[in-house]
Amino acid sequence: MPKGPDLHELEDCRYGCAPGPAPALRVPARVSIRGVQPNADPTDGAAYVTRQPPQILLRTTPEWRRQCLTEAAHIPSAYTYLGQLMGHDMGSSVALSSVPHVQRAEATDAVSILGPRRYNLIDNPLTLETVYGPGPMMLSHLYDPDTMLFRLTPGARLARVYRASHDPLSSSDDRPIRALYDERNRDTLMLHELAVAWMQFHNLCARTLMANGASPFMAYAMVRAHVVRVWHGIVRDDVLPRFLHPDIAAIPEEDLPPEWQLDETTLLHGLFRAFHSLPLAAYDLGRHGVHNLADLLKAGYEISEAESDWVIDWPLFFGERPGGPRTGLSASVAPELRAPVSAAAVIALDNTTAIDVRPLRAGNDKIEAAIARLPDPWPARLTPQAIAQDFQARHPASPVRVTSEMIEWGPLFQAVMIEAQLHGQKGGLGPLGSALLRGSIAGSINRVILAPEREEAKDLPRPETMMKLIELVRKV
Template identity: 25%
Template sequence: MKRLAHLIRFNPDENKARPNPNLPSGYTYFLQMVAHDLVHSAISTSLGDGQTAGLSNVRNAPLRLETVYGGGPTECPHAYEASQIAFRSKLRLGNSRIDRNDQNHSGPKKDIARGTTSTAAELARKTSYPEALIADPRNDSHALISQILVLFHELHNCIADELVRGGTLPPTANPFADAQRLFTAARTACVLIYRDLIRQDLLPRILHQDVWQAYSTGQAPFPWRVGGEWRAPLEFTNGFFRFGHSMIRPIYRFNDGPANAFTIEQILAHTSDKSPSDVPLEAAWLVNWDLFFTSDPNAGNVSIRIGPWSQVGIGEDVPGEGDLIARDLLSSIAIQPWSIGSLVDRLRTTHGALLERSEFLAGLIGSRPWAARIADWLTKRSDESFGAFNKLSAQEIKTLANDPPIPLFVRFEAGLASGNQGERLGILGSIVVADVICGVLQYDRLLPGNPAGGLQGELATLSAATLGKTGSSQTNIFAFLADIEGPARKISLTTVRQFLNDRQRVTPA
């Protein structure tokens, strides 16, 4: 796996340097948060040298923003703002710093909350570090994912504030129950918005067009079930969904300030754990999302195309990280997954028409139509590699080509012409991603019935459930969210960000 990782790192394919206008870099890190919301495990196979004892996915309520809310205010109080009422209804945000010398944290509330000590000197004397006061510590694994989390904390708090300001939730004689109702209403609205973002904005960007069309018109998901519940299988979490690591840029421009560009190594190191003296974030580290959600490669941070390549040495210079590519490969085989061949053979009975549209997959049960192309690629890369240690033997190449590790297969397939040369996933990668995510969205219902009218219909149904009323003439307590879909009535991360910007201009934090 280390030799294979070396070949991926030093792949000279011209696509490696080509930007992907279909996937601005903001989606790279939104994908990471979605991954955290699909899987939660007590151990890490990639950082634990492939140890799998105790490995399981305990995220039994996927895509409900448990990665943001945790177990709620009663189980995870540190992630929530303290209030006069015993039940906390809003998520914490923390003040940023104007610069390194700002010990009073005088910047805007645009960082996650952090349990910092008062001075850098005090930090230097302590062996502990300032905890990130969030529900899922993985969301402070680097400076970009923590800023994505801030967006969702802001969204929840904005919804809660508007519900209070609108006065449409009549109080009862029990303030504790009122606070619970406010929290539940805001959280459920936030989850509905989040799921619509996945359905309308994310999936159409990452899935192969033929697969997206099939799932938009009734393709039944493959039943990835655990005890009757929809959960993300380890093949997905430790294999297929790691494709985002090939999209990472070497440098990101955070904002329009004079010192606004940071390497991926700097970004990975800028956390409460790894760099406690560098948090809260300074103004230079606060993200201007306009630079991360534009398809113009000259204006922002457009991602790298998906394929069997990666920026050299991601994570190698960060203590405790190691080579990200090798970690992905090791993790994917340590879980003892379905082989690509067996999975494709099984899917031929349910998704055969889609598989036949790919020259990489079309064939009879038992055939391995991808083997020759992967073998040619491995042979060429191995011959071009530097040093005898990095060369693969003929037997290793044959084995890897017939039974490739999932991350290699998904990247390789996406880089083919049938995968739009890395603009999105190929057929098989798209099928598995769609099966898992669309399965959750289809079968895990948050509301009674199947509300018509898209997001606004769902919010109207949630309003009725919150108020305990029925009928078309009642007040819709979420009417203020009509603008979140933008003028085209289609939600995206850009429209959500604009909605929050507009609200914050009217009512500053």
């Protein structure tokens, strides 16, 4: 496989995001480039095609970012992080070489879905595994072993566990551990609070069942299934409507074509990375003014100012009250996307991954088949040539000139972001991005097998939106 770009190259941005000639990329025929046999012998020189990696549109400038947000900023910014929680619950993809116990070579089980180079650490997508992990029998720092409840103070916004010493001659450690199973949910203040809200919701429901005589184990098992059902409802009825194009949202679920369900590699590395366009440079939390995104990202275990003083006004964040920060999908990203590096580094890493793990691209047969199943007039309007022409006509001052090759053989997430800016409604995805997201999410939910709901759980609360769930557990 080709070696990915060195981040030192970002100094003059030779890889992808800068004008000028790009290094030649040898693409293996397994990527299904048109005209090359997909099962050709990889040692055969004819089985490789030399291509120039297309320039990456996402060379953010302040002017370009402002122009994009002027068009796209319609979605309450809380959905940025609720969507991120959904993405984390779909997968945590790592190099197969870092998981030595999994099957290799001619794998035919679930590992083979990801291809020969990636492994999904999430065993059961869309079951809130990102919050629950393997459960109370395995995670004593996360659960109380007697009650099988999450170790949380009722009403708490954050998950913290302190190490207290039983030896009166030794001092306790007053530095908290942020006790979340998935560390990806730990360091962004907004995402941390959303994960804790689900933990609080579990505890509230489990306490209700135990007060009615259920054992801690039975309460955990019943509530675990109940929470997943509530999560699926919120994903379908609260998250997806914010992002789906109306032409795709109007299709009955039973009529969704199977061509819209992506393999996990393309879902995680080809589609979800388009959501990197959602974070804003700064947020009004509803208290103490506007705060830069970099200040809301916390690594390590020291107490941050965000945790000790700032309070997120969730009704403002979810659009329940006017004046809150809003965002939308576009062909740009916030320069402060990830501290301490700039968005340019994130873009470079995204594109390195797109080369290494081989997600599908718009020019692959499977994505072309997905486009062909879109309702009219979209198949004709979403050819690479049509997208490139429409984008250049509407945005002649964009930082990089969009070409049909950029759409066809560039990273899929880039094509989705460009399509969203052209055809998205109220900050959402365009028809193709919407179809791929909805089809993949519906397929994942339908693959989840839950035990029949027990009579004792039928009266548990069922909040229909994330905001209502937060109000229930925190009384905000």
